[in-house]
Amino acid sequence: MKQERIAKIVLENGMEFTGKSFGYEQSVSGEVVFNTAMTGYPESLTDPSYKGQILVSTYPLIGNYGVPAPKKNEGLHTYYESDRIHVSALIISDYSFNYHHWNAAKSLQEWLIEHKIPGVYDVDTRALTQILREKGTMLGKILIEGDPDWYDPSGENLVKTVSVETPVTYGSGRTHIGLIDCGVKNNIIRQLLRLDTKVTRLPWDFDVSRESFDGIFLTNGPGDPKQCGATIDNLKKVLQKEIPVFGICLGSQLMALAAGADTYKLKYGHRSHNQPVQQKGSARCYITSQNHGYAVDPDSIPPEWDIYFENVNDGTVEGIIHKEKPFFSTQFHPEASGGPTDTQFLFENFINSIKSRCDG
């Protein structure tokens, strides 16, 4: 192997870390965020919600199971959450140059280079994470080749860069879902298709209120939800109706904004596979997979809505539900991938609410 190049990590507050480059040899700037999951790097890297972000993994050993092949089934990647890597760069502690897994087709290093994504290893990612937890999420630069300007993804509408341009339909089941694609993870579509649905994936600014879907799904996606003005305006019209609506993550924030609530940026976000979430008004607690930096302000939720779930660690809103109409959302990811599957039943609840409306 050729000599590794030194990669410097510079944070917005001037702090620096030094590591070794193992991905594409190029400098980059973005928002530095950390994820504490122990597994699932192929899924995380291809999650469009990470657009504009430099991802730090606190789990120290990364790359040991390689990366699966880009195999597609009915238009969707079987093992990835979208068609490409979306993180701006990856920062890890120990890169495993050896990999082994029945499903591995290439190494993480080959994959990063192929997608022109920088990777840095030999970094004390837990020390870096402690700084991000103390001071909050910061902008950062990875310096390998050249010195780019500081880039702040929160000032941009990133959703339009990851949404489909024209509608795409998957499956041929009985229930027709209009899915507003703000950067959907494939497993959301897989979960819906599992329940005898046909899913039409629509551009982020598509006026869904003019169509007659059986149910509407609002996906996850990158950046500040307030950047999606067109989606929020269209949703306001949808919420005047009675068609069941389910939103996940960014979709939850957009539903809240359309309902008249407010969102704000968390200090360092929730990115992990073990976020405990309690269903309000019950003793039920679930372990959830999460990836978000913004949240719904509980004090801004209008009286026609309830908090559906609450985070047991920090008390933040983990979903909202309308008191009468069939609208609900989760800030966490019930589709997970990678992550726990405890809350998959919410997809069934969504489809059942459509069926009971059609039957009734």
Ligand SMILES: NC(=O)CC[C@H](N)C(=O)O
């Ligand atoms: N996964 C998501 O949908 C993330 C939503 C939003 N971009 C946030 O960071 O809060």
